[in-house]
Amino acid sequence: MATEKFALAWQRLRTDPRAVISVLLALARGTAVVFFYRLTNPRVVIRLPFYVYHGWVRISGPGSVFIDRGCLVDVSVFTALSITTLNRDARVTIGRDCRMAGAVIRCAHSVVLEEDVMTGYCLIQDQEMASAGQHPAAPAEAASSIRIGAGAWITRQAVLGPATDIGAAAVVGLGSVVYRMTVPPRTVTVGSPVMRSVAISSVAAMNLGGAGPS
């Protein structure tokens, strides 16, 4: 088993050395991030292996953050991964094998990404105003949470607001805004605010035109 894996890896290295090298660099970068937070912030726990292809992972705030093993971070729109907790009891949990590029997470209570979630450049904020409770125009808000189901895909420029629940393997369309809603699993949901959900299995049946054999 191990030798099989090794043989495969060796094969890959011979055919595409650049890819393998970039993975190793990402792992090195990710390990640096893991140890940086291990040394500087005990409330941030990131499990190895952790891959950071570009950029740095910025985690700030008094709350706790947990990133499970196998996660991957890349840059989109100048942002890699930025997590800010706004309260001491805020908790951000990111499951195994998530792939995030340009995710900005602002958590006042609870943000959970289950395993295999993929995000583009998006905003995930579980409060209407990030400054809630800090200014007369933004009164303190009731605690609310965001859950993104396993295998979901939050596309570029999406905004997930408070009290949202994204079903497993759902796709939140480009630029969509999800606000106090549940997105059903295995659908493509679009709109600002989201209004239309189409089951993924029927998307293939729809004649959407564009590139491809006619």
Next chain:
Amino acid sequence: MTLLRTLWFRLLCLLLRRRVTVGRGLRLKCWLELDGPGSFVIGDHCTIDAMPGGRREHVTFFTNAPDSRVSIGNGVLLRATRLSCKYSIEIGDGALIEDAGLADTDFHSIDPSRADAQEDPEQCRIVIGARAAIGSRSVICKGVTLGEGARVIAGAVVRKSVPAGVTVLGNPARPVAAG
């Protein structure tokens, strides 16, 4: 740091810019960038800050013309806000604007020449009412007046004026359904 930054800002305004009026108690928790030939009025006890976790993104006021006027009331909190002003942008007392973009002009005409848009300054000015709140990643277009206490949820694109006390959401921004 805030104190140093504020003092440095005030000094630069004094030395380099003629048309800035800054009230008492201004707190610069991140840099405030003033650009262009317009005039700026900032009220008392305003705070300029970045978004939490986003130290690099600061507040910028761009003006396009000498008679552009940016006017900020008292007790306003701006976090990573970007203002682009050709005519007039007025922000009322006690407003909160997070990392949104406000532009009181379309800059270019729809015509393929993309020449400067021919606009009526009076109709394009933006007025943000007292105690209004604007969430992250929103866009406020020209000619929008937000009434007192109006709220713009994150990610909205506001193209029409919002009455006082109303919460809007989405693109184009529509009032949030009650209940």
